[in-house]
Amino acid sequence: MNGVQASETEALFSVLRQSAGGDAVTAIEALVREGPDRALNRVNVLDFAVKNRLDEERAIAAFLHAARVGLFDLSWNVLCPGCGGVLDANASLKTVHTHDYNCALCGAGYQATLDEMVEVSFTVNPRIRRIAAHDPQALPMWEYQRQIFFGTGIDLPDKFEQIIDEIVIDSIELPPGERASLSLQLPSEFVIVFDPVTHAAQFLDVKGEPTRERQNLTVVFNKVRAQSATLQMRPGPLRLALENRTDVRVLPAVCVAGEALHHLLGKRRPFLTANRLLTNQTFRDIYRTDTLDVDQRLKITSLTFLFTDLKGSTELYERVGDLVAYDMVRAHFRILHEIIAAEAGAVVKTIGDAVMATFPTPDRAIAAALRMRDAMSSIKHGDRDLLLKIGIHEGPCLAVMVNDRQDYFGQTVNIASRVQGLAVSRSIFATGPVVEHPGSSSILKTSSLEPVRQRASLRGITDELVVYEIP
Template identity: 65%
Template structure:
């Protein structure tokens, strides 16, 4: 049995068999570019597989060395990868600049940091393992653009149509292009160094040759705009960087936008951090102690067993411990099934996160029903779970050697849970007012009751709903 066969056999022990077979087929049959940045959500969609099962399989595959995981910081406009990292620890909290779009943005984990998987060269060697061998278009497709940029099948031909000219320039080399530039907007862009030069061609046509020199360095400088007139242009390049550069002179018209605007869902850092398999496999080595990375929207769910102290008194420590442990197992399974992750347990309480509010509400409803069944099985009809849910911005941090979250949203979620007194679920207005949550509650036949309650640490009253 080959090493690859052995590793896939091991992978089958921890991942869904159908997903593993699909990954094997991908490695065996797919073209090189399909293995450079695997978009797990698109992979699942195209093959009719469950997203959570696919994510879990690729995580285990990366742990086994079949794939290499990459955390890519993205430009919110063009979808270009501004920085690719082997670990989230390398992602800075400061703003990243995209010279191609002339904008800067902070790397929020919701949508500006994606996670992709590249096949390990030991399993199959692809062109992206040697990016210096890639053509301009393939470099754009496999290295520069994120997995969420939905390039059409004829993208190569369409890029050629909007490319005025292109050059390949090794380190230390120079080149000169003699062009006749028409009226309009042009962008000179190198996808390797991200160096960019904007050109506005306007005014009366000229016969005299105009000159423009562009120097490529390892340090990215701010993009500039130069105004030219229609007519002949002498464009000089000098590569002072340590890499091969691939400058492209692009026609910045509607065709460029039509090519780059389509997007498809991709696996975000936020979703991965709220994935139970990821926390189980990688959770202890995700962030550095000093990192503070922003998440603009994360949903927190807190649970607590009602009157657990008296439960210990009534049934004794051993029986109560067994019951609490069984309740943890039930809750953990439900959280994972709803695309969430348990962050920590505190006594007999649980703190969990979900990528979207409706997932947390769906989990809460299932938890309540499961606790009723567990209570009936154990003849403990007084086994009641108090649940609170809140959504909002937070920081992903490391606390007590564990990947955790910090901020007012976390505090409020804990306080909302404290409002629950019986089997009712309490959720804040931001959770219940979410359209997907509204649809879920309607389908479940549940009508939430609005309230305004005082919450410790928050000035004024908080809009909350009691879900019966």
């Protein structure tokens, strides 16, 4: 760093320390100052937290604040569930589209889901520190594969290039507008000609009697991601003609799609999903309305919804008076917000005296509900506690924008709201997917709570639903 960079960076870290946890900020500062270039590109926050022994939620919050002040840039990357490759990189979630993404390497199409296919990563801002990945076209071939093509959920080994040597028959860097040819021997294997820049692939099913006659194949790289049919070829010599019709270099490689490749792509690690970020209170507080486009409808395969409402709030105002009741209700909201954030959830909205919150997993919602119920004993007038009605349900939904606010839509939301309506006392009501989640079961068992199974008819829901009352 030069003097200007150093002073600007120090000023930004000073701002960051005012809003984020000390240990996380210290670790991020060490990363920016001392980390290798590769470590500052598309940072996997969950992996960063593990390696630095940080609480995940604190690490996520610290990186979000670091992005807000300009130390890092967020990227919303659409990943292939098969190979873990980045099918699309976006500076904003608004540009993630809802139609199919096709992976040429896997030969499959997928519709993006926020909890399975969209990762959020952080790259150091070039004004803070310039790294090699800021100019992807200058990266060496295999560093491009490692840092640009693969997402943060792939756990690539340090000996990545050694494994590549075992897999790759031949490869070449082909400048824009140029042609080249490779002469190689095809083994009796399934072979792929793949370019990570244009995401183009040609599959070769090499089998049968070996031949001494030279076979010929031409592969053209352009911006059209059309899926090629699998060609059958015989083991033996091949002249592979390559043509680059794009305005950037391409990096085609001829690979054997065998056990070594499958083992390489099979090593995965957790990554920060878009869904988890949307259910993070720090993210919602910082970005508020600048999340989705008004016309977007992005799918989430699993999200847990928790609804609360105060029992007898009208009677409370009559009993203790407007001023005291108002203070009690405000105190209740403050406690709920703190508990929801502490359990990795986020408040979507408040409606009167009710709260709608989301959690990444059912066990987090159960833990929050139990803490909420206990916390109400601290808000009382005379000898009477506030009673909180709580309902929880988990399932698929759509992330949408409603009235300039990021919200959720679907039957899962409706059911969660209706389940909350079943509660008439301190009991918490939850559906089967919530109670039967392994984490939830463990929490309930540790708390010596035995859910009571029952069937219930919910308004607007055709069939009866199995629900559990947690006493």
